[in-house]
Amino acid sequence: MRKMFISLILPVSVIIIWTILTTFTGLIPSYFLPSPSEVLQSFETLLMNGQLVQDTSLTLMRVVLGLTVSALVGIPLGILMGWSNAVKDFSSLMVGIIRPIPPIAWIPFAILWFGVGLESAIFIIFVGSVFPILINTLDGVKRVDKVLLESAYTLGASNSQVLLKVAVPASLPSVVTGLKVGVGVGLMCTVAAEMIGSSSGLGYLIFTSTSMLDTGSAIVGMLTIGVIGLCADYLFSRIEKEVSW
């Protein structure tokens, strides 16, 4: 309760100051920064005409699809790289070079390869979120307590059994952390992905309303992404707690 109160102080103060600056003193014109009541109005409009629900669900779908592809690629690859030094040596330079490239830089190729549409958006989200998942998984497998692995060997487990029955479950907490970071990065990529890849979604909403000086709707889009991120973070933190061994 006390914690919740403390965490509310800052956002509430920001809203108060924001209201004072925009509505009561008129120091800031509304095209520069819309007042909270204008944002609320845009929110109501977008909610009533169904655009917000539609854009949110489309963005969520893209993030979930992109993240699924990332998990399907990143987790097995991370496990193999963490388990086998040969695989790690084989792929570490490649990963090291590709990883720092910003997801946005892939946009031209995404369009070339996948055209304008869902596939491009998923590709951009994939490029952004696969590395946190891969690196965290790899790290988790590397840091499995040696005594657990040795216990399994002395109990008669084969190499593949030690990998599947010990190393993989033992690194599960790191995998979840990787997914948590991946969701965050994935969400950040949606704006970029939807700028090119579609005519819908929260990224598209932000982009188009800003260009039409409908700053209220833009802020609604931004805050919605923020809230989705917050919920995803909360969800994965709960899972992290469940699997913290």
Added chain:
Amino acid sequence: MCRLSFQQNREGGELVITLENITKSFIQEEKEHTSLQNINLNVNKGEFLCIVGPSGCGKTTLLRMIAGLDFPTNGRIFEGETEISCPSRERGYVFQQYSLFPWRNVLDNIAFGLEVKGLEEKERYQKARKYLKMVGLSQYESSSPKELSGGMKQRVAIARSLVNDPQVLLMDEPFSALDVQTRHKLQEELVRIWSEEQKTIIFVTHNVDEAIFLADRVVVLSHGPGKIIKTFNINLNRIRDRSTPEFLNLKKEITSLLEIEL
């Protein structure tokens, strides 16, 4: 690598583990250090052997080499007639650190060895329950390891090794993190389990009292490089009384031997 003749000791009993001229050295800061030198040791079937020595004498390394988790620089180690080259379910190992799988409950921890062997669920739980009962933790079968005390964790670890019915049980200071009362209780239980199951046990410790309480034979190692300086046969009736003059004299003798080494 098999030997031609079956190994027998002087009394004609069966040898479980044979160490032939074991030397272990490692390189640190470009200098070669010898941690174990010319260790020759035979372990008989059904024997309770304790290895005592000051910390850093290489006794854990010795046990790890018997397990197949580490390898000698020179010399050979045999289980029966076969040279040891890798870990096996025939050589159970109880670690000093807590080593239960935290994502498995107590019963599934004990059943691990049977699971990787490919036993049906019903059969492995039946066997696992038998050993869980042996260590007195039947009511904890669905508990998570983090709900257990240190002593309980080590009991489960012992049960987890025994369920595989190994030729020899290797124990590396398994009770060193426990308080004195718990440690004494577990020592008594271990002696009981050892005589019930007729296992061969090799137990490493730096605690002289523990070694005399448990062992048929105590092997004393010197400080780096570790060599066998003396072997004591302990012919006292079990469960041993720590306050008898024989016990105390042995304790004094072995302790002073170790003090010279330090």
